Amino acid sequence: MPDAAELVAHARETRVVVIGAAGAVAALECAKVGMAVTVLDDAGAGVPVADTVDLGGVTVDVDADGFGADVPAFTELVSDLGLADRVEVLRPARTGIADLSAAAPAPVAPLPEGALLGIPPNPWDPAVRRVIGWAGTWRAYLDRVRPPLTIGRERNLAALVRSRMGDRVCDRLVAPVTRARWGLDPSDVDVEVAARGLNSALTRSGSLGGAVAEVAAQPQAGALVFDDPGAWPSALATRLGDLGGEVRTGTRVRSISREGGEWRIEVGEPAADDLADDSASSVVTADIVIVAADEARTRSLLAELVELPPAEATPPVDVVLLRVRAPSISGAAPSEVVSSREGVRRVVDLTATHPSLAAAVGDGERVLHVTLPASDADDAATVATAQAAASVALGVPLAASAVVASRRVRRGGAVPAVRLGAAEEAAALHAAVEATPALGLAAPWISGGGRADAVADAIDEAVRLRRRVLWGDDAAGSF
Numbered sequence: 001m002p003d004a005a006e007l008v009a010h011a012r013e014t015r016v017v018v019i020g021a022a023g024a025v026a027a028l029e030c031a032k033v034g035m036a037v038t039v040l041d042d043a044g045a046g047v048p049v050a051d052t053v054d055l056g057g058v059t060v061d062v063d064a065d066g067f068g069a070d071v072p073a074f075t076e077l078v079s080d081l082g083l084a085d086r087v088e089v090l091r092p093a094r095t096g097i098a099d100l101s102a103a104a105p106a107p108v109a110p111l112p113e114g115a116l117l118g119i120p121p122n123p124w125d126p127a128v129r130r131v132i133g134w135a136g137t138w139r140a141y142l143d144r145v146r147p148p149l150t151i152g153r154e155r156n157l158a159a160l161v162r163s164r165m166g167d168r169v170c171d172r173l174v175a176p177v178t179r180a181r182w183g184l185d186p187s188d189v190d191v192e193v194a195a196r197g198l199n200s201a202l203t204r205s206g207s208l209g210g211a212v213a214e215v216a217a218q219p220q221a222g223a224l225v226f227d228d229p230g231a232w233p234s235a236l237a238t239r240l241g242d243l244g245g246e247v248r249t250g251t252r253v254r255s256i257s258r259e260g261g262e263w264r265i266e267v268g269e270p271a272a273d274d275l276a277d278d279s280a281s282s283v284v285t286a287d288i289v290i291v292a293a294d295e296a297r298t299r300s301l302l303a304e305l306v307e308l309p310p311a312e313a314t315p316p317v318d319v320v321l322l323r324v325r326a327p328s329i330s331g332a333a334p335s336e337v338v339s340s341r342e343g344v345r346r347v348v349d350l351t352a353t354h355p356s357l358a359a360a361v362g363d364g365e366r367v368l369h370v371t372l373p374a375s376d377a378d379d380a381a382t383v384a385t386a387q388a389a390a391s392v393a394l395g396v397p398l399a400a401s402a403v404v405a406s407r408r409v410r411r412g413g414a415v416p417a418v419r420l421g422a423a424e425e426a427a428a429l430h431a432a433v434e435a436t437p438a439l440g441l442a443a444p445w446i447s448g449g450g451r452a453d454a455v456a457d458a459i460d461e462a463v464r465l466r467r468r469v470l471w472g473d474d475a476a477g478s479f
Helices: 004-013 021-031 072-080 126-145 157-165 167-182 198-205 208-217 231-242 295-302 355-361 379-394 422-434 451-471
Strands: 015-019 036-040 052-055 058-061 087-089 095-098 223-226 246-248 252-259 262-268 281-286 288-291 317-325 336-339 346-349 365-373 403-411 439-441
Touching: 004 451, 015 021, 015 262, 015 281, 021 036, 021 231, 021 288, 021 451, 036 281, 052 317, 052 403, 058 355, 072 451, 087 355, 095 167, 095 379, 126 157, 126 167, 126 208, 157 167, 157 208, 167 336, 198 208, 231 246, 252 295, 262 288, 288 295, 288 451, 317 379, 336 379, 346 379, 355 365, 365 379, 379 403, 422 439, 439 451
Parallel strands: 015 036, 015 288, 036 246, 095 336, 288 439
Antiparallel strands: 052 058, 087 223, 252 262, 262 281, 317 365, 317 403, 336 346, 346 365
């Protein structure tokens, strides 16, 4: 077994190349033990771990939901970067349901207090009856009088809700929530991931409504946001640089090959037509390669090295961020409105959930996060669609003149962590790559659980690789 001095020397001799700025956390984890790290990214923005936009002079995070406070690896990294005092608790969203694609103002029906993924703890709540009607309410009540569930083990959300509370609860309350947040039908959602603790509560309470009430009564870790979304990528880039890590932007990886026990990475300048570029190229060598590109690039680069199993992603979406003048909004209005119909999926009032953002824009203005299916419509038409949906969600008409600033961002390609089978797919992808020495994946499109889960996965992958290279055994050592 190597001693500490030998491990330190070996680490300093180990060269790591990370492909894609999304792998900056994995790069940092390798740099912490003295490895020479280079991040190759074909964009020119450095290390864009936080997806932010400038909205009329205010920096806004494109992620509406913050990051999980219950992921230790992420919260420890935040502390390590000196950002522990830069986070604040995300205010819980008050959710409502409306037809966000309506041509005229449509009523918003608020979900009842304590609802979980749209599942009501009490079907007699007037807010529930307003959406599912008396017939749906009586059917949902059967959950309380049916034979109790002695073991909660159903993982299919739709199957669980339909069997206990009926179709109307599933179709009119639960489906709008899951489609809005993840682009998934309830039949594709894994209860164990989307509603942690619900199945164990089912075992104790015996009914779905009782289980939801029990979960709602328990202290929740909630979510966190940065008071300045730009602080996170800046601190990460600075820390990586302090440890000797290099970030090369505007660098396109054309191919990866393994020769003589080391990796050879052919790089050049980004080309408009992807890899069909005749400009000069060079070769970077490495002992470890971590691929953190998007799915299409990852599969292309690894096609000759690894047979990656398929993974089912959700269709892309357009996120439209609006900064609007809307001083007359009721303080009791839902801060999240999900759509009861196809089309625009969700509107979130970020100024109601992100404390520092509300202070940044001041009184009389709101920052809205609108999610809709990706389309070929131009920016002006897409913003107009988002504006109309925002009028429904806020309950006040928004004229074009009320929009102070707007940005459209295309997102997609991730495998939602809450989808049934996603964990098994991710494990299969990692297993396929692990068969190749000194090769790893730290791609957010695989973790699919948001920023905190992506960070935790990247750290796990970096630790696995450095152990294998330094110790020759995945399970040995702690270096």
